[in-house]
Structure formats: C-alpha cells, structure tokens
Amino acid sequence: MSKEPNQSEPIEILRELGLKEYEARSFVALTRVPQGSAKEISEIAAVPRTRVYDAVDQLQSYGLVDVQHSTPQRFRAIPVEEAVALLRREFDDRFDSLRESLEAVEPVGDEALESGANVWTTGGEEAITSRATQFVDSAEEEIVLVLDGGDDTELTPERLLDQLRAATDRGVTVYVGALSEGTYEEVRARVPGVEVFESELEWLQPQTEKESERIGRLLLVDRGKVLLSSISSGSSNGETAIWSDSVGNGLTIIGRRLLAAGLDREAENLDNAERGAGSHGETEGENRDG
Amino acid sequence: MSKEPNQSEPIEILRELGLKEYEARSFVALTRVPQGSAKEISEIAAVPRTRVYDAVDQLQSYGLVDVQHSTPQRFRAIPVEEAVALLRREFDDRFDSLRESLEAVEPVGDEALESGANVWTTGGEEAITSRATQFVDSAEEEIVLVLDGGDDTELTPERLLDQLRAATDRGVTVYVGALSEGTYEEVRARVPGVEVFESELEWLQPQTEKESERIGRLLLVDRGKVLLSSISSGSSNGETAIWSDSVGNGLTIIGRRLLAAGLDREAENLDNAERGAGSHGETEGENRDG
C-alpha cells in the first residue's frame, strides 16, 4: 500500500479534526516542503491560488503554520511532531471540558432507572465490546461465547479476553464456541480454564450468499443476558448488536436454542429447560430458515 | 422545561468533535435522563421530533447511545464516563494515523531549507509558547524577556519557566522585565538566578485606549533572536507573534532599542552597539509602515 503515497489520507483526517478542505490541503502541502509561497502551495495542494491566503491565515491562527510577511509571503508548517502534539492537546482539553459540562447538567430526570428490561441495540465495535465486557464482568455462573473469528475485525480484544479469564478465575464456567481455527487457538491460549467446543453452529454464518450481514459475536451470560452482534459488510456502519440483560424475553429464548446445538454435549439437561418455552412458538421466529 | 444556559456548552464541544447540531442536542438531552422516547428528547433538546430519529440513529452508529426497538422506541445514552473515553480513543487513533500519514508523504521538497533568515509570524498561545521555548533553549549567552503579566492569559507556563531556569543553570544571563507585580514575583521565585528589572517599558501597554491590542511578551535571545507577541482583545484570534532568529534585520534593531530603556542600567554599552546600525536603515526593512 506504499505504492503511491496517498496524500489524501492526512487531508481526510485533518478534516475530521475540524479543518476545512483548503486548510487541510494547504497544511499537508506545507509539510511536504520546507517553505512555500502562495503559488507553490496552490500547485502542490491543488488549491486556488487566491484562496491559499485565507486557508493559511486560519492555519496560522491555529498555530500550525508560520507566516513570513514579506513580498511575496512565504509560509512554513511547524514540524509534524509539533503539529500533532498541538492538536492532541487541544482536543484533550475539549474532552475534559466535555466531561465536566456533561456531568454538571446531567441531573434532570427524576424517574428511577429501570435498568434492563428489554432489548436494546448498540452500534460501533468499541461500544459493543464495552457492553460485552460488562456482561462478562457481571457473570456469576456461566458464560457462553460464540465467535465468528478469522476475519479482519478484532472481536476479541485484550480487555475482553482478560475479563474472560478473570471470570474463569472466580469460578464462572466459560464455554466458547469458535467458528474458525484462529479464534479457537487464541481463546484457548489466553483463557486456560475455558471449555471450547467447535460447535455445529456453522449456520450462523451467511446462509444466503447475497446477504451482506453476518454474525459477529454471540454472548450468553448466566442464562439471562444475551448479546448478539452482526457485521454489515456494506458501506454503512460496521458492527451492530442487540442485547438484553433481562431474562424471559424472546431473545433469550432464541439465544438459548441457538447455543443448544453446541451446548448439549456439555450440559444436556439445560436443553430441556427451555424446550418447553420454545415449543409453543415465539412470535420472534425471525430468520427461521426452512 | 427549564433551560439552563450552561447546557449549551457540551453541545458546543460535541459539535467541535464532529457531531451535528441535532446529534449533539439529542445526546446531551439523553445524558440528562435515564432514558427517553423521541418525544421526550424532542422536548428536552429542542429538536424537531421527527428529526430525533435520524440524530439518534447516527449517535447509535457512533456507539454513544443504545436504542430499544420497541414501540415507541426508547433511547439511552451510555454513561458520560464511557462516552468521553470512547471519543477520546477515537481521536487518539486519528492523531496516530495523522502522524503516520504526514510523515509518510513529507519528502517532496528538494530545496535545502534556509532556516531562519527573516521575520515570521505565528498564531496561537500554544504555538507561540513553543517557539519561545525553543528560543530560550537555544540561548547561549543572554536572554531578555519582558512580560505583560497580571492578566488572564498564562504567558509564563511551567515549561517556559523551567527552560528559563535551565538557561541560568548553564550560564546564560537572564534579564526579565516585569510589568506587573504578580509576574515579577512569580518569575523571581521560579528562576533564582534571574536579573529582574522593573523597566520603564510601561509604554508597551496600550498607548491609545481605543486600541484593542496590547503587547504579550517580548523575548530577545543572544542579541539575535527576537519574539514579540501581541494579544488582541477582539473577537478574533487571541495571541499573535512575530519573530525572527536571524540577526541584522529591522525587527532585531527595533527589539534592541525597545529593550534599551530597561537594559541600559544593566549593560549600558550595548545600547550604543546598534545605535549605529539603526541609523542607516537595513535593506530588510520590510513592513516599513509609515
């Protein structure tokens, strides 16, 4: 990927950090040359000459470039190291302010929070991992985790594995169903006390080729909390998860049944437990392939 | 209901972090209540009800809120702590990527950099302090620093004072002209070996009341490097500095003469040194306004 230095990447990032197109382009151009005039910048950055001045003016007020008020003017970017450090500090301050101000105005609601009584959905790999970690943390007896590993995304980050091990250490039984060799080995190595089963859950993977979504992770904690994430390969957002921490809802029933195929080797009796519940048919019977 | 004026601050910050107006408002509203429906959010956040859905949808893809797909839908913000951490991580990644990509494409220029041969201007307190610190660091013999302290802005941050002391430790003579009592004392306490003079430089402060700019700091290093910053009280950007690290230009001459009033007590002879130079005028006399 080092074929053609994609100089559009830093521009993109700088835009995300709040710079305008011209500002970002001009700055990147300036980092590629010891110093430059408006004309040179215009040529390197593909920015209209007459707009370079505005852009650089802004950049200067940010402290990212130095300006020489000669004729013609000459511009110079501060070292990359310095620039990144500058921006980082700036945003760090914002994060601090954000937390303060958010915590300051938070109290408004008076109703007690009725935590976990239904099914929620969460987006974003980070947030989902966070939720999964919380679930694992709260486990008292049993954890069942099925992963569709062996791909690009990192569904088993350090902290999640750490929490899994912590769970085993405190006596929680951990079952892991791995759908790929890599995940299988990795989990086994990191979490010694785990019970790994190569489940018969291959059907979790795309059943119809056309579908652009596939299962990411499936987590069942203490037979009451369930998290199921899907990953859309489309251009839209990445991982989305539905989860619940309350027992007795449809999702839990489904989750149990999904896991039953792999679990009944380990604990056959539990299968019976919700077989009764399943027999009268959930309305949630989505995706029941023929 | 009750609109506290300060709840607009987190919204502002969130916008700076890339969220849209409605997204920011909705999120802040959600942090103020354990959970809420679209209607409630609409009322708290002053966002059109029908647009709450779009906003929350985005927030969910960011991982900042959880969505309950019931009827009516219910929304819930992740804890503030978590949200800030999430955003912080996200931006940290961007900074890393930025640095990598910037350093990857940097080499383009072929002309050797002719460092410091003229007058530059820099914007932003951070960047200016950075530049000043570099100057102090490079000092070998003498440092002259005049501060207009006694105000809101922090023109003498820790690191600058530290560098000043380091300079004295390595044998550099440091003169400090303090225009206010507070600055005077602070510098004296932090930098033991310093020569402090209460200069006759009061004229550095606004001479005409209408002017909205005043001198921030004036730094002269080794009789060759000069940094002069002004602070505009206006609505525009804050501190701006002009500086040069080359001897013999007009700014240096001016800077020396400016300091002469305070310095000739300490070293009267130097005043004569550039009196001759100033008389016949430099060719670099750019910006010779008036």
Added chain:
DNA sequence: GCGTTTTGTGACGATCCGAGTCAACTACCG
C-alpha cells in the same frame, strides 16, 4: 369495533457554509 392520538418514515423547501471563480487593487521589475 371505531375513531382519535401518538409514533415512525419519508419528502420537501429554506438556509447556511464552504468551494471555486473572477475582477480589481497593490507592489515589484524592467
């Protein structure tokens, strides 16, 4: 069961900001 209210989805116009172009003004050079 039926009508009303609330909720969710989509579309539409208004508005704002940034991108891009142009022309005029100023400073430098021959």
Added chain:
DNA sequence: CGGTAGTTGACTCGGATCGTCACAAAACGC
C-alpha cells in the same frame, strides 16, 4: 512609465444541514 506578479475582496454555485410538513402505521380510549 508600463508590464508583470502578488494579494485582497466580492461574487456565484453546490452540497449539507436545519426545519417543517404530510402521511402511514401503530397504539390507545371509548
């Protein structure tokens, strides 16, 4: 003195966002 290059400001255009509305679907009350 005229030509060239540099610099600034004003202008148009387009896309994104804001704000409103209309309508279908679902829930609720009688």
